[in-house]
Amino acid sequence: QQPVQSPQAVILREGEDAVINCSSSKALYSVHWYRQKHGEAPVFLMILLKGGEQKGHDKISASFNEKKQQSSLYLTASQLSYSGTYFCGTEDGDYKLSFGAGTTVTVRA
């Protein structure tokens, strides 16, 4: 079952912050985050494992609340290069990912 992502789209000015949420109705073993630029392949950002670990990658970080089966991706001090569509992928123990519909982020100068 696909996780639910929100919001569907967000527009930012350079330097602003944003949060993207991902929630599932199933108990999760891990959550993956990917970013896809138009016409390109998705690129891995980070994995969060069961245990509520928070991870970071430059000024992009994420948290995982396994009790609520939710993950959030934080874009801090956004840059033009952050533009793209962000997907969360959830793994519930059956060795495959279910991806959300994506959140399109547009960062403007």
Added chain:
Amino acid sequence: DGGITQSPKYLFRKEGQNVTLSCEQNLNHDAMYWYRQDPGQGLRLIYYSQIVNDFQKGDIAEGYSVSREKKESFPLTVTSAQKNPTAFYLCASSISPFANEQYFGPGTRLTVT
């Protein structure tokens, strides 16, 4: 350079024809995946393979078939039974099936008319 290659980048076929999409990886990864991407729907899993000579259906396997005879290759056949085959197809691999980063190929855009 290690990576995943998909060919061709664009593919055009007439309705009723089967077509095979190529996916090759030289990362020595055990697991490989095929996804379909339609506008606004994210990535949907078609088939996946955890190891050579083994594969499982994903969420939308009807009208597709795969084989995994070699570790580095996981071709996808879109058959004439697939009712709406026009889409962007992405192949991915990971070192093992569980909780590992997936590396994606550049994709094949299939148009069936």
